[in-house]
Amino acid sequence: MTRPMLEIIDLSKSFPVRNAFGHISGTVKAVNHVSFSVERGRVYGLAGESGSGKSTIARMIMGLSKPDSGTILLDGQAVTAGRSLRAAKAQMVFQNPGSSLNPRRTVGQSIAVPLAARSLPRSRRDHRIAELLEMVQLPASFAQRYPHELSGGQKQRVAIARALAAEPKLLVLDEPTSALDVSVQARVIDLLVDLGRQLDLTFLFISHDLSLMRNFAETVGVLYLGEIVETGPTANVFDDPQHDYTQLLIASVPVISAEEEAMRPFIPLIDGEIPTAEKLIALRASNGKETNEVEKS
Numbered sequence: 298m299t300r301p302m303l304e305i306i307d308l309s310k311s312f313p314v315r316n317a318f319g320h321i322s323g324t325v326k327a328v329n330h331v332s333f334s335v336e337r338g339r340v341y342g343l344a345g346e347s348g349s350g351k352s353t354i355a356r357m358i359m360g361l362s363k364p365d366s367g368t369i370l371l372d373g374q375a376v377t378a379g380r381s382l383r384a385a386k387a388q389m390v391f392q393n394p395g396s397s398l399n400p401r402r403t404v405g406q407s408i409a410v411p412l413a414a415r416s417l418p419r420s421r422r423d424h425r426i427a428e429l430l431e432m433v434q435l436p437a438s439f440a441q442r443y444p445h446e447l448s449g450g451q452k453q454r455v456a457i458a459r460a461l462a463a464e465p466k467l468l469v470l471d472e473p474t475s476a477l478d479v480s481v482q483a484r485v486i487d488l489l490v491d492l493g494r495q496l497d498l499t500f501l502f503i504s505h506d507l508s509l510m511r512n513f514a515e516t517v518g519v520l521y522l523g524e525i526v527e528t529g530p531t532a533n534v535f536d537d538p539q540h541d542y543t544q545l546l547i548a549s550v551p552v553i554s555a556e557e558e559a560m561r562p563f564i565p566l567i568d569g570e571i572p573t574a575e576k577l578i579a580l581r582a583s584n585g586k587e588t589n590e591v592e593k594s
């Protein structure tokens with residue numbers, strides 16, 4: 298039997314709570330005896346509202362924060378805070394692509410950071426950067442651009458390319474699309490699904506957006522005040538929630554009717570860019586049908 302890519306066993310972490318005078322007045326159990334595992338090549342979703350402990354779990358998996366107790370096994374090996382070993386196996390994509398990319402580095406330089414360790418000759422490195430940009434459906438010319446010249450969706454694609462440069466087995470995605478417009482979110486998720494298949498990646502997908510969760514995660518764990526209160530195949534959990542909290546979480550999602558959905562304008566992207574008005578008109582004419590059918594980049 299093959300081991301899961303990620304095993305979380307009885308993980309706990311508390312933080313001190315300070316009062317208005319800066320004195321410690323108690324502790325918050327951010328993560329409380331959490332266990333779950335993520336099978337190879339699968340997408341596991343962690344759902345739960347703000348403060349439920351999602352990012353704290355992600356940070357411990359990445360070795361950025363030390364658990365109080367419990368074990369994290371990544372590809373069968375124990376993760377200890379700060380160990381460089383896990384860097385090769387797991388990479389994280391953060392919520393805000395604007396602040397996770399260095400504004401003074403070109404896109405190519407940012408993507409090259411994980412490649413530097415491999416001391417590739419320049420031509421090989423440039424080739425690899427172009428290849429990674431292609432994987433995230435951006436033109437190779439983007440290597441010369443700076444983050445401020447990109448849209449939010451494009452920046453997030455660059456952050457994904459940079460994560461992939463390290464050739465990870467596990468991608469930890471902490472609210473990777475919540476800073477993006479709804480129409481862009483879906484395309485980034487589509488991209489992640491494609492990449493997962495192509496590269497045989499395993500995903501831990503963190504989101505409070507249940508409709509995205511439903512589309513992307515195969516198994517979901519619902520976190521509530523640091524504890525997993527319900528887990529199972531995503532469709533089962535959402536169609537027939539057993540726990541009161543899961544029912545509340547689902548009930549609080551605003552429902553977009555099919556009519557509202559149909560009225561939402563859709564602008565097709567070309568090479569990850571919004572086309573000019575002329576291009577759009579030409580595209581519509583050549584297609585002679587709904588632009589909604591065009592391009593799903």
Ligand SMILES: Nc1ncnc2c1ncn2[C@@H]1O[C@H](COP(=O)(O)OP(=O)(O)OP(=O)(O)O)[C@@H](O)[C@H]1O
Pocket residue numbers: 312313325326327345346347348349350351352353354505
């Ligand atoms: N470094 C820290 N110091 C003190 N308390 C912390 C720290 N990090 C997290 N916490 C607390 O731990 C709890 C869980 O926080 P966490 O950031 O993991 O939640 P989350 O589910 O990621 O929320 P969000 O959806 O808002 O990102 C919260 O009560 C938070 O205030």
Ligand SMILES: [Mg+2]
Pocket residue numbers: 351352353471
């Ligand atoms: Mg968080």
